[in-house]
Amino acid sequence: MRSHPRGGGRREELAPVVPVFDLQRQYAEIRSEVEAALSAILARGSFILGEEVSAFEREFAEWCGTAHAVGVASGTDALRLALTASGIGPGDEVITVSHTAVATVAAVHLAGASPVFVDVDPFRCTLDPARLEAAITPQTRAIVPVHLYGCPADLAPILDIAARRGLTVIEDCAQAHGARYRDRGVGSWGRAGAFSFYPTKNLGAFGDAGAVVTDDAAVAARLRMLREYGWRERYVSTARGINSRLDELQAGILRVKLRRLGAWSRRRADLAARYAEALAGSGVALPRAPADCSHAFHLYVVRHSRRDSLRAFLAGRGIGSLVHYPVPVHLQPAYRSPDFTEGALPESEKAAREVLSLPFFPELTDAEVWAVCEAVREWAAGRPQHHATG
Numbered sequence: 001m002r003s004h005p006r007g008g009g010r011r012e013e014l015a016p017v018v019p020v021f022d023l024q025r026q027y028a029e030i031r032s033e034v035e036a037a038l039s040a041i042l043a044r045g046s047f048i049l050g051e052e053v054s055a056f057e058r059e060f061a062e063w064c065g066t067a068h069a070v071g072v073a074s075g076t077d078a079l080r081l082a083l084t085a086s087g088i089g090p091g092d093e094v095i096t097v098s099h100t101a102v103a104t105v106a107a108v109h110l111a112g113a114s115p116v117f118v119d120v121d122p123f124r125c126t127l128d129p130a131r132l133e134a135a136i137t138p139q140t141r142a143i144v145p146v147h148l149y150g151c152p153a154d155l156a157p158i159l160d161i162a163a164r165r166g167l168t169v170i171e172d173c174a175q176a177h178g179a180r181y182r183d184r185g186v187g188s189w190g191r192a193g194a195f196s197f198y199p200t201k202n203l204g205a206f207g208d209a210g211a212v213v214t215d216d217a218a219v220a221a222r223l224r225m226l227r228e229y230g231w232r233e234r235y236v237s238t239a240r241g242i243n244s245r246l247d248e249l250q251a252g253i254l255r256v257k258l259r260r261l262g263a264w265s266r267r268r269a270d271l272a273a274r275y276a277e278a279l280a281g282s283g284v285a286l287p288r289a290p291a292d293c294s295h296a297f298h299l300y301v302v303r304h305s306r307r308d309s310l311r312a313f314l315a316g317r318g319i320g321s322l323v324h325y326p327v328p329v330h331l332q333p334a335y336r337s338p339d340f341t342e343g344a345l346p347e348s349e350k351a352a353r354e355v356l357s358l359p360f361f362p363e364l365t366d367a368e369v370w371a372v373c374e375a376v377r378e379w380a381a382g383r384p385q386h387h388a389t390g
Contacts, residue, residue, distance in 0.1 A: 018359045018368045020320040021200050025363035030256055037252040049228070052251040057211070059258055060195075065188045066213040068220035071246030072227050075174045075196020078210035079107035081244065082170045082192040083142060085212075085222040088113050092141035096172075097127050098328040098340070099348040100146045103196075104172050105329045108144065116140070117330050119345040124290060125149065125301075125355075128347070129157035133165075142168040147176035147186050149287065149324070150202070150268075150296030155181050155189050170194065173213075177202040178265045179296035187213045192223075197254060200361075202268070202298050203261050205250040267362040268297040271369060275300055275358065278373035283380040284310070285354075299324060300360040302376075307356050313379040319372055322357045 027034070041052055053071050061069035072078050088094060090112040096104055098117045108115045118135050121128035127145045143162055145153035155171075162169045169190030173179075177195065179186045187193025197209035214220050222239075225232055230241030272295070276286055285303040289295035301324065304310055311321050328348045330340035342349070358372055 017318040018320060018364075018372055020322050020357065020359050021361050022363060023199055023204075026361070029363070030260065033256045034253055037256050038249060041248050041252050047248045049245055050248045052248040052255065053246050056246070056251040056255050056258070059255060060211055061213055063185075063258060063261070064193070064213045065185045066193070067215045068217065069211050069213045070220055070223040070227065071251060072210045072212065072223075073244040073246065074208040075194060075198060075201075075210040076103040076107050076110070077227075077242070077244040078194035078196065078212045079104065079144070079170065079172055079174075080110040081223055081226050081242075082194045082212045082214075082219075083108065083111040083113065083144075085219045085226055086142065086168050086170060086191055088142050088168065088170075091139065093137060093139040094142045094144055095127075095132065095135050095140060096144040097146050097148075097348065098330040098345050099125060099325065099351050100148060100172070100329065101174065101325065102329055102332065102335075103174070104144060104146055105335055107194075113141070114139075115329075115335075117340050117345055117348075119347045120148075120351065121154070122347050122351075123288070124151050124154060125351055126151060126153035127158065129154050129161065132158060132161055136161075136165055136167070140165070140167060142170055144170050144172050145190075146172040146174075147179055147296075149301050150176050150179055150298035151287070151289065152176065152179050152181040152186050152293045152295075154290075155186075159189060174198075174210075175201065175298040176296045177298070178261060178294075180294035182292050188215070191216055192219055197250070202264065202296055203254065203257055206253050207250060209246050209250045209254065211246065264362040265296065268360070269295075271360060271362075271364055272297045272300055274366065274369050275373065278370065279376060282373075282377050284376060297360070299357045301355050301357050303351070303354040304356070304380075305354060307354050310376065310379050311356055314372070314375055317371075317375045319375055320359055323352075323355060324357050325355075326352055328352050 057069040092113040093116045094108045094113045095116045105115050118131045171190045171193040173187045173193045174196035176186045192214040195211045197205040226241040227244045230237040230239035232238050
């Protein structure tokens with residue numbers, strides 16, 4: 001415990017430091033399994049696209065409910081290559097959202113296409129289907145809905161519009177491992193789904209890694225070719241591919257973690273329920289799972305118009321927090337355009353001002369959740385309820 005002086009020289013104890021993430025706790029739980037997996041791979045001496053990658057691809061495809069999974073070097077490459085393998089490239093427009101990790105939009109550009117932004121709906125913080133059709137032009141070829149924070153986008157109307165307009169849907173599932181929309185897992189609805197295994201994801205590697213899942217055998221075959229220089233046979237490129245291979249060591253780690261992902265997902269749901277119960281009526285807007293979805297709770301994101309004040313207050317209590325994401329992509333210097341100036345996407349811009357990610361990971365203790373909630377309620381006690389949004 002830490003302490004600090006307060007009025008009259010009296011000393012009061014602060015709550016223990018509560019981190020936003022703590023990967024060391026997870027590693028302590030799985031260390032022996034990870035070390036055994038890595039030792040076996042090192043002993044085999046095969047490190048690129050070997051039996052661990054093949055096994056992980058089979059297991060992850062089965063877990064996602066798809067016919068194929070193709071491992072790649074990062075989540076950004078997963079989305080980029082999914083677009084390319086689906087025939088999206090220079091001269092094409094791809095509709096997506098601005099309230100997302102910049103990787104979503106970077107992948108569109110890396111595929112040679114141009115992003116077109118649609119605002120988010122304030123309930124899910126995902127692509128608003130009601131605004132989608134107005135954004136379609138003769139150059140539109142694809143839609144990339146982002147399942148943000150673990151909450152699935154409203155896929156049914158998006159897929160309906162895409163089918164009527166002849167557009168490809170590629171799901172950005174980077175934050176949604178295990179999320180379900182209606183009766184199926186995310187990633188299984190569009191032509192392909194792109195996953196990231198960045199270390200802090202629900203299923204995280206010990207570095208960068210990613211995968212694309214699909215039921216389309218032709219897309220899967222093209223992905224396998226594009227991830228390795230466009231080779232159909234070694235050293236002969238039949239397409240202009242790149243080097244984006246999931247290596248054996250990361251695949252071995254991911255196989256260990258995949259076996260525990262179900263239990264970790266249940267713990268995330270339990271933690272989210274604890275937060276919801278303890279923060280009910282606090283005046284801070286809480287995330288809610290839509291009735292037709294199973295939320296993966298990659299992050300626990302609350303909203304308030306005085307977000308920065310709340311964040312500073314939590315920091316003073318030794319409690320970590322993060323903002324996902326402080327600047328919408330359309331307002332970032334690298335991605336500004338005359339078509340999307342400030343005010344163009346009001347819900348996205350409002351979310352960027354209000355969202356705050358509280359400490360959230362499966363190894364977080366109930367006592368730590370309670371400490372966070374006590375601090376939030378203490379801060380909120382003097383704030384008008386109408387400041388909460390979302």
